[in-house]
Amino acid sequence: MSVDQAEIEKIAQLARIRVAPADITELTDRITGILDLVDQMQAVDTAGVEPLASPLNASQRLREDAVTESDRHVDFQAIAPVTEADLYLVPKVID
Amino acid sequence: MTAPTLTALSTKLERGELSSVEATRDCLARIEAHNDALNAVITVTAEQALADAAAADARRAAGDAGPLTGIPLLHKDIFCTAGVRTSCGSRMLDNFLPPYDATVVTRLHAAGAVMLGKTNLDEFAMGSSNENSYYGAARNPWDTSRVPGGSSGGSAAAVAAGFAPAATGTDTGGSIRQPAAFCGITGLKPTYGRVSRLGMVAYASSLDQGGPMAATAEDCALLLQAMAGFDPADSTSAEREVDDYSGGLEADLTGLKIGLPGEYFGAGLDPGIEAAVRAALAEYEALGAELVEISLPRTHLAVPAYYVIAPAEASTNLSRYDGVRYGHRCDDPADLIDLYTRTREEGFGAEVKRRILVGTYALSAGYYDAYYRKAQQIRRLIQQDFLSAFDNVDVIMGPTTPHPAWVLGEKTDDPVAMYLEDIYTLGVNLAGLPGMSIPAGFADGLPVGLQLIGPHFSEARLLNIAHRFQQATDWHTRRPTL
Numbered sequence: 192m193s194v195d196q197a198e199i200e201k202i203a204q205l206a207r208i209r210v211a212p213a214d215i216t217e218l219t220d221r222i223t224g225i226l227d228l229v230d231q232m233q234a235v236d237t238a239g240v241e242p243l244a245s246p247l248n249a250s251q252r253l254r255e256d257a258v259t260e261s262d263r264h265v266d267f268q269a270i271a272p273v274t275e276a277d278l279y280l281v282p283k284v285i286d
Numbered sequence: 287m288t289a290p291t292l293t294a295l296s297t298k299l300e301r302g303e304l305s306s307v308e309a310t311r312d313c314l315a316r317i318e319a320h321n322d323a324l325n326a327v328i329t330v331t332a333e334q335a336l337a338d339a340a341a342a343d344a345r346r347a348a349g350d351a352g353p354l355t356g357i358p359l360l361h362k363d364i365f366c367t368a369g370v371r372t373s374c375g376s377r378m379l380d381n382f383l384p385p386y387d388a389t390v391v392t393r394l395h396a397a398g399a400v401m402l403g404k405t406n407l408d409e410f411a412m413g414s415s416n417e418n419s420y421y422g423a424a425r426n427p428w429d430t431s432r433v434p435g436g437s438s439g440g441s442a443a444a445v446a447a448g449f450a451p452a453a454t455g456t457d458t459g460g461s462i463r464q465p466a467a468f469c470g471i472t473g474l475k476p477t478y479g480r481v482s483r484l485g486m487v488a489y490a491s492s493l494d495q496g497g498p499m500a501a502t503a504e505d506c507a508l509l510l511q512a513m514a515g516f517d518p519a520d521s522t523s524a525e526r527e528v529d530d531y532s533g534g535l536e537a538d539l540t541g542l543k544i545g546l547p548g549e550y551f552g553a554g555l556d557p558g559i560e561a562a563v564r565a566a567l568a569e570y571e572a573l574g575a576e577l578v579e580i581s582l583p584r585t586h587l588a589v590p591a592y593y594v595i596a597p598a599e600a601s602t603n604l605s606r607y608d609g610v611r612y613g614h615r616c617d618d619p620a621d622l623i624d625l626y627t628r629t630r631e632e633g634f635g636a637e638v639k640r641r642i643l644v645g646t647y648a649l650s651a652g653y654y655d656a657y658y659r660k661a662q663q664i665r666r667l668i669q670q671d672f673l674s675a676f677d678n679v680d681v682i683m684g685p686t687t688p689h690p691a692w693v694l695g696e697k698t699d700d701p702v703a704m705y706l707e708d709i710y711t712l713g714v715n716l717a718g719l720p721g722m723s724i725p726a727g728f729a730d731g732l733p734v735g736l737q738l739i740g741p742h743f744s745e746a747r748l749l750n751i752a753h754r755f756q757q758a759t760d761w762h763t764r765r766p767t768l
Binding site: 194198199202203204205206207208209210211218221222224225226227228229230231232233235237240241242243244245246247249251252254263266267269270271272273279281282283284 | 381382383385477478479492493518521522524525584586587589590591593594601605608609610611612615619620621622623624625626627628630631634639640642643644646647648650656657659660661662663664665666667669700701702705715716717718719742
């Protein structure tokens, strides 16, 4: 299955990755190659086969609803690019 | 080198023939002397290592030592180490100092192991050659014009070069076994859930598993004993007792049934690799094992299914790198979208971007059933093939890789060709099984790996099967000339 450049641009937008216009053609070719490989799956009859999401068929473990973590926000925010008053800063979203 | 194996070094430390500080100094000196040529280690923590080694010596003097106390080792730079850069081989995390240790790091440290530093890898563990590292490719110590394999290439190269008697690795599609094969060492990928993933930076969460890399199966048994175990902080950790990995190493192999999948010996397998693997299998027959022809008919589907599931999970996991909480952030973002898109453009390398985009595509509206759901259905069929095979055999064996280590740059222009090199290893991750690669000879002067695949949680048996081979052969003792 081939994808065109417009689709790659749309996917890149969904993935929030800027792609330089000069790189779009090569990227489209590479991803088309990968999707061609992946399309070998379509020849397999999988009717009635239950999808396997986790190799051990594990389900999410539950635990007591109790606080187990200490407050380490100072440590975690120490490695953030920009913080102020215990908040992470991003460019203005609402005027 | 102060000792040829971790086990031998452990004995020397126990007998007081050597101190951990001396062993650690020796490893640091080897890294200093040879790392420029190999680029296997990207961060050296010499000062802390010597302090930890002194503490290990004190602990031993106080009579509180285990087999790993004072053993120097390296961690793949995907395991979080508190206050020590954990880059994942990415510009995105070039400045990342984790606020906590991975459980694997905590456990090995508690056992007294001494961290020397962090090893090179393909960016976020995505690659089979180590060429996708922001810090440049690691080199194969057997031939520095060749790749060490990937993604745990730095760990494999470092152990083969004697920088350390052991290193940690992670394996999502072969990333412990393939570099172990390329560098002539022993590597074990445990059953999914056996080793905690907490603090092991996520690539594909339903496939990722950490494991040991060392010279021998005996060494890997000691390492896995410390690494394995239930971790309440990892929601996929197996709630199951840890076996005694060293206790059963000597068990006799008479009557062992070894399954040989026809699909692992077909077209595309290098004749030199096949010859070495066949010779290893003959050695197993001499040890009393029986060889049984089997079939894993969906082997060829492992590559397409993997290259949907792994990118889909990667695209989700790597969405956390947004320039807000940690890691790289672009300069002067115009708005929020510009912050995200430019941070991610600058922070990720080409292969990581490709996989994120493939995964985003596979998960996008209208394609989910055709790609992700289909791949998960095929995943179940692949697992069923393995489980059916284990009704009749105890272990499956074959080559770890179709070819020996290739020359740097040979496959970088063709991602699909690189993906196909993982044909024998991917299915093991999809099925969640344990797998090993052990040295089994040479093809054109380059190491060959024999792959051992067992049923879920059969690590102790795999280590026994590998150990008996290593008692009968000396391939695992061969070392490159640096």
